[in-house]
Structure formats: C-alpha cells, structure tokens
Amino acid sequence: xxxxxxxxxxxxxxxxxxxxxxxxxxxxxxxxxxxxxxxxxxxxxxxxxxxxxxxxxxxxxxxxxxxxxxxxxxxxxxxxxxxxxxxxxxxxxxxxxxxxxxxxxxxxxxxxxxxxxxxxxxxxxxxxxxxxxxxxxxxxxxxxxxxxxxxxxxxxxxxxxxxxxxxxxxxxxxxxxxxxxxxxxxxxxxxxxxxxxxxxxxxxxxxxxxxxxxxxxxxxxxxxxxxxxxxxxxxxxxxxxxxxxxxxxxxxxxxxxxxxxxxxxxxxxxxxxxxxxxxxxxxxxxxxxxxxxxxxxxxxxxxxxxxxxxxxxxxxxxxxxxxxxxxxxxxxxxxxxxxxxxxxxxxxxxxxxxxxxxxxxxxxxxxxxxxxxxxxxxxxxxxxxxxxxxxxxxxxxxxxxxxxxxxxxxxxxxxxxxxxxxxxxxxxxxxxxxxxxxxxxxxxxxxxxxxxxxxxxxxxx
Numbered sequence: 462x463x464x465x466x467x468x469x470x471x472x473x474x475x476x477x478x479x480x481x482x483x484x485x486x487x488x489x490x491x492x493x494x495x496x497x498x499x500x501x502x503x504x505x506x507x508x509x510x511x512x513x514x515x516x517x518x519x520x521x522x523x524x525x526x527x528x529x530x531x532x533x534x535x536x537x538x539x540x541x542x543x544x545x546x547x548x549x550x551x552x553x554x555x556x557x558x559x560x561x562x563x564x565x566x567x568x569x570x571x572x573x574x575x576x577x578x579x580x581x582x583x584x585x586x587x588x589x590x591x592x593x594x595x596x597x598x599x600x601x602x603x604x605x606x607x608x609x610x611x612x613x614x615x616x617x618x619x620x621x622x623x624x625x626x627x628x629x630x631x632x633x634x635x636x637x638x639x640x641x642x643x644x645x646x647x648x649x650x651x652x653x654x655x656x657x658x659x660x661x662x663x664x665x666x667x668x669x670x671x672x673x674x675x676x677x678x679x680x681x682x683x684x685x686x687x688x689x690x691x692x693x694x695x696x697x698x699x700x701x702x703x704x705x706x707x708x709x710x711x712x713x714x715x716x717x718x719x720x721x722x723x724x725x726x727x728x729x730x731x732x733x734x735x736x737x738x739x740x741x742x743x744x745x746x747x748x749x750x751x752x753x754x755x756x757x758x759x760x761x762x763x764x765x766x767x768x769x770x771x772x773x774x775x776x777x778x779x780x781x782x783x784x785x786x787x788x789x790x791x792x793x794x795x796x797x798x799x800x801x802x803x804x805x806x807x808x809x810x811x812x813x814x815x816x817x818x819x820x821x822x823x824x825x826x827x828x829x830x831x832x833x834x835x836x837x838x839x840x841x842x843x844x845x846x847x848x849x850x851x852x853x854x855x856x857x858x859x860x861x862x863x864x865x866x867x868x869x870x871x872x873x874x875x876x877x878x879x880x881x882x883x884x885x886x887x888x889x890x891x892x893x894x895x896x897x898x899x900x901x902x903x904x905x906x907x908x909x910x911x912x913x914x915x916x917x918x919x920x921x922x
Contacts, residue, residue: 524907529575549830633853706786709725743789849867861875
C-alpha cells in the first residue's frame with residue numbers, strides 16, 4: 462500500500478494545485494483530496510501485493526511469475542471500476558521505447574504492463590535463487606526482450622503504415638490562453654481570444670491545412686446559443702473551405718435541461734455535420750461523485766453545471782473519410798479509441814485543455830497516453846491542446862511534430878487516413894481477461910507446500 466501511495470502521489474500530485482487555484486478550495490483541503498485519491502489508487506497495487514504474498518508463501522519463489530497476471534488484472538480493474546481512472550498504467554512507461562512499445566499493437570497497453578511486470582518478476586526470482594534456476598530465469602528473460610526488441614525494431618523500420626492510405630494535412634491550433642483568463646473572461650478578452658483563433662486558422666490553411674482542429678475551451682461562447690459567435694464560425698469554415706472541428710458546451714432543453722461537453726464538426730459549407738458528446742467525464746471536474754457527502758468540494762461544485770455523459774462514439778466525416786475525436790481525459794481509455802476504429806475511424810484526434818496543470822508533469826503524461834493509443838490502433842493521432850502539448854503521432858508512436866507547452870502556435874502536419882486493423886484493435890483487452898482468469902486460478906490452485914505444512918506440524922505443542 463505504501464509503495465502504491467508513493468507512486469500515485471508522485472504521479473497525480475498536480476491535482477492538489479488545480480483545486481485551490483481554479484476551485485477556490487483551501488490548499489490544506491486540496492492536499493487532503495489529492496492524498497485520498499492517491500490512497501484509493503494505491504489499493505490496486507496493494508491487492509496485487511496481497512495476492513502475490515499469499516501465492517509465494519504457498520507456492521514458493523516460482524509463484525513470482527504469477528505477477529504479470531495479478532498486476533494486469535488489478536490495473537485493468539482500476540481503469541474500469543467506479544468510472545475508471547486508467548492514468549499512467551505501468552505499460553505506458555515504455556511508450557518512448559519504440560521497439561518495445563510495439564507490443565501494444567498486439568496486446569495493448571496492458572500487454573506492455575505484463576511485459577514490464579514479467580521482467581521485474583524474473584529479476585526478483587534471480588536474486589532470490591541460485592544455480593540452474595537463476596540461469597534459466599535470466600536466459601528466458603533475455604530471450605524474450607531480444608525477441609520483442611527485434612520484432613519491434615523491424616516493425617518500426619518497415620513503417621508501411623506511413624506510406625499507406627490517403628494523405629491529409631491537419632492544422633492544430635494552440636491558442637495558449639491562460640486558464641484563469643478562460644474562467645473569468647471579459648468581453649474584450651473573449652473577442653481577442655476568438656479573433657486570435659480565427660487568424661491562426663486562416664494562417665494554417667494558407668500553409669496547406671486541409672482539416673483544422675481547435676482545442677478544448679477555444680470558443681468563448683456556447684455554440685448554438687450565441688447567434689453572433691455561431692455565425693462567425695460558420696463564416697470562417699466557408700471562407701477557408703476546409704472542415705473545422707471545435708469543442709463547445711451543448712445545452713439541450715428536452716426532455717429536461719442537460720449539458721454536454723461536445724465537439725462540433727463544420728464542413729466547408731459551414732454546416733454542422735457531426736456532434737460528438739464526451740462519454741468519459743472527469744470526476745471532480747465535470748461531475749462530482751457523491752457530491753452530497755463531499756461538502757468540502759462545494760466551492761468547486763458551484764462553478765459547474767454537472768455534465769451529462771454521451772452514450773456513443775460518433776464518427777466525423779472529413780473529405781469523404783471517417784475520423785473520430787476524444788475530448789481531453791477520455792483519450793486515456795483504450796476501449797474508447799478501439800470502439801471508434803471498429804466503427805470505421807481512419808484518423809484518431811483529441812482536443813484538450815491542459816492549462817489547468819501549469820508546468821507540472823500532467824501535460825506530458827497526457828500526451829504520452831494519447832501516443833499509446835496510436836500504437837494500439839495503428840492510426841495517426843492528431844492532438845490539439847490549448848496550452849500544449851499539441852502534435853501528431855504516427856501509428857508506431859513516433860512524434861511527427863509537437864509544440865512546446867505555453868506557446869502560441871499553429872502546427873500543420875501530414876497524417877494518413879488508414880483503414881487497416883492491428884491485432885489489438887481486433888481482440889481488444891483479451892490479455893486483461895486472461896490475466897484475471899489466471900489470477901483466480903492461481904489463487905485457487907496453489908496450495909501450501911508440503912515442507913511448510915510439515916514445519917507447521919512440528920511446531921504444534
């Protein structure tokens with residue numbers, strides 16, 4: 462539990478700065494909230510440790526090799542239970558080690574988690590044993606890593622996915638608007654933000670962009686409820702003659718008033734051709750679980766009308782092809798990207814606003830988790846972020862182009878619209894289901910060793 466807490470406290474520490482700065486919560490309470498989150502997340506590796514402790518005590522050192530299954534089982538459940546929080550799974554540590562990261566195209570990020578867990582289990586086994594068993598463990602691990610690295614290097618080097626499909630030049634607009642300014646805009650600042658995005662869009666199209674994507678929180682009005690702002694966006698799409706994707710709140714009055722976090726796609730004629738409603742909402746940001754008991758969060762709750770989650774993936778038609786998008790946090794859910802690809806998405810995109818997190822590690826973590834989705838699905842990933850990181854990642858996880866955080870920039874990069882399928886996109890998280898089954902089987906099947914039983918018998922009075 463302690464190790465898990467230290468890990469997650471060092472991973473999601475940035476949540477303690479968001480609540481005081483943007484939620485009006487006292488710093489002490491924000492630290493308490495972050496501590497509770499880290500403590501909750503630490504339960505999952507603690508369960509893994511508990512299971513492994515029992516297996517090793519009953520089955521001996523060889524039971525250490527059950528670690529990949531136990532780890533993946535609990536890590537998968539962390540991304541599923543109570544809405545899920547699959548932030549930085551163990552496998553994501555390999556996303557920049559491209560030769561190893563290609564495993565995700567077959568087994569997903571949880572397959573990579575299994576590989577990392579296996580290597581660590583083998584190291585522990587080798588340290589705790591001697592002789593032939595140690596040699597076998599080291600040799601088997603070395604063979605596995607060499608095989609993975611050789612295949613992964615070949616896959617990246619072969620790179621056929623970067624030559625297939627239809628090319629498309631995507632413009633990613635990073636306005637770099639401070640979060641404080643977004644939350645408390647004046648009429649003058651709203652006008653300045655909007656005109657800046659319009660000017661940057663025109664510039665991106667002049668540089669060859671055929672599809673322009675604005676980040677989350679880029680429109681200083683609610684699309685569909687502001688006639689002037691909506692008309693300006695439609696006029697812009699007609700002027701530049703390319704599809705325009707942007708995010709805005711969507712308020713629906715029937716049958717009851719509901720608010721959605723939505724992404725709108727305008728075609729070159731200025732018509733709304735698709736609306737995607739965010740499915741995975743951010744806990745304590747877009748909805749408040751158990752808010753009737755979390756009275757300490759009242760200042761933050763009052764700032765938001767709770768959002769209603771969307772109920773399905775919506776494809777976005779661009780130049781005769783199907784694309785998709787994820788809004789902010791939901792890009793960390795592998796199953797959502799897979800659903801989009803299964804429905805025919807040829808390009809993955811995501812729009813986000815990471816201005817909340819300042820110069821912390823959160824924007825970098827978020828970008829690397831989006832990169833993992835590209836490898837899993839064999840698709841280009843185009844990411845537009847308000848304050849960065851914006852960029853394009855190819856189907857092998859290579860960063861084609863990326864911005865720095867907190868710079869105003871319009872990127873134009875070529876992607877390819879692909880319709881092939883990786884093994885992972887076909888089988889999904891089968892490895893997680895197998896891991897859960899193996900963990901249960903091991904727990905039931907492993908019995909105390911005879912030597913241990915005899916020793917306990919001798920100790921009886």
